[in-house]
Amino acid sequence: MASDSRNSSVLLWGITAALVAAVVIFFAYQWLFATSNEKLPEYQDINAQSVSPAKKSAVPASVEQPPVATEEETIKLVEEDLLKAPVPENASLAKEEIARMDDLQAQLKDQEKMLKQQHADADELIKLKEEQLKLLEAQLAQN
Structure with a gap:
């Protein structure tokens, strides 16, 4: 029983770390491609x-x-x-x-x-x- 609770805790931390890493990668991707699009002219309304x-x-x-x-x-x-x-x-x-x-x-x-x-x-x-x-x-x- 003690082994299952310890493994579920490790599994929970692993899932959380994977989600955080996915979010960080997503925002890094958005940031990198947003800076490359700044060279386009912007038209004001x-x-x-x-x-x-x-x-x-x-x-x-x-x-x-x-x-x-x-x-x-x-x-x-x-x-x-x-x-x-x-x-x-x-x-x-x-x-x-x-x-x-x-x-x-x-x-x-x-x-x-x-x-x-x-x-x-x-x-x-x-x-x-x-x-x-x-x-x-x-x-x-x-x-």
Whole structure:
């Protein structure tokens, strides 16, 4: 009986060690191949910080505040090196580049449309606030 309990303990430790070794090998494999993929260029999503129309409509118009951007805080949409980069000579690479540029252009147009809408909403909010102030001043004058 004592031999069985000792062997089961050794077996349990062996299984645990094998599992730990498998996990360590898995993470080492992931780490090695993740560092080799860092050389690929990463494309940023321009609309990552923008608010989707569904989320925007959920916020009441009286609560929404338009963001105020100064020259220092403006976001650079297109890098200068992107404009000066040569077009690839390979036809398939050129088509991919054109598709990527078309996608970027569509994103910029969507962002422009959204910003114009936000600007119009901000102008309307300003008009409503001015009317509200006039009404409050009239109430104060009557009292």
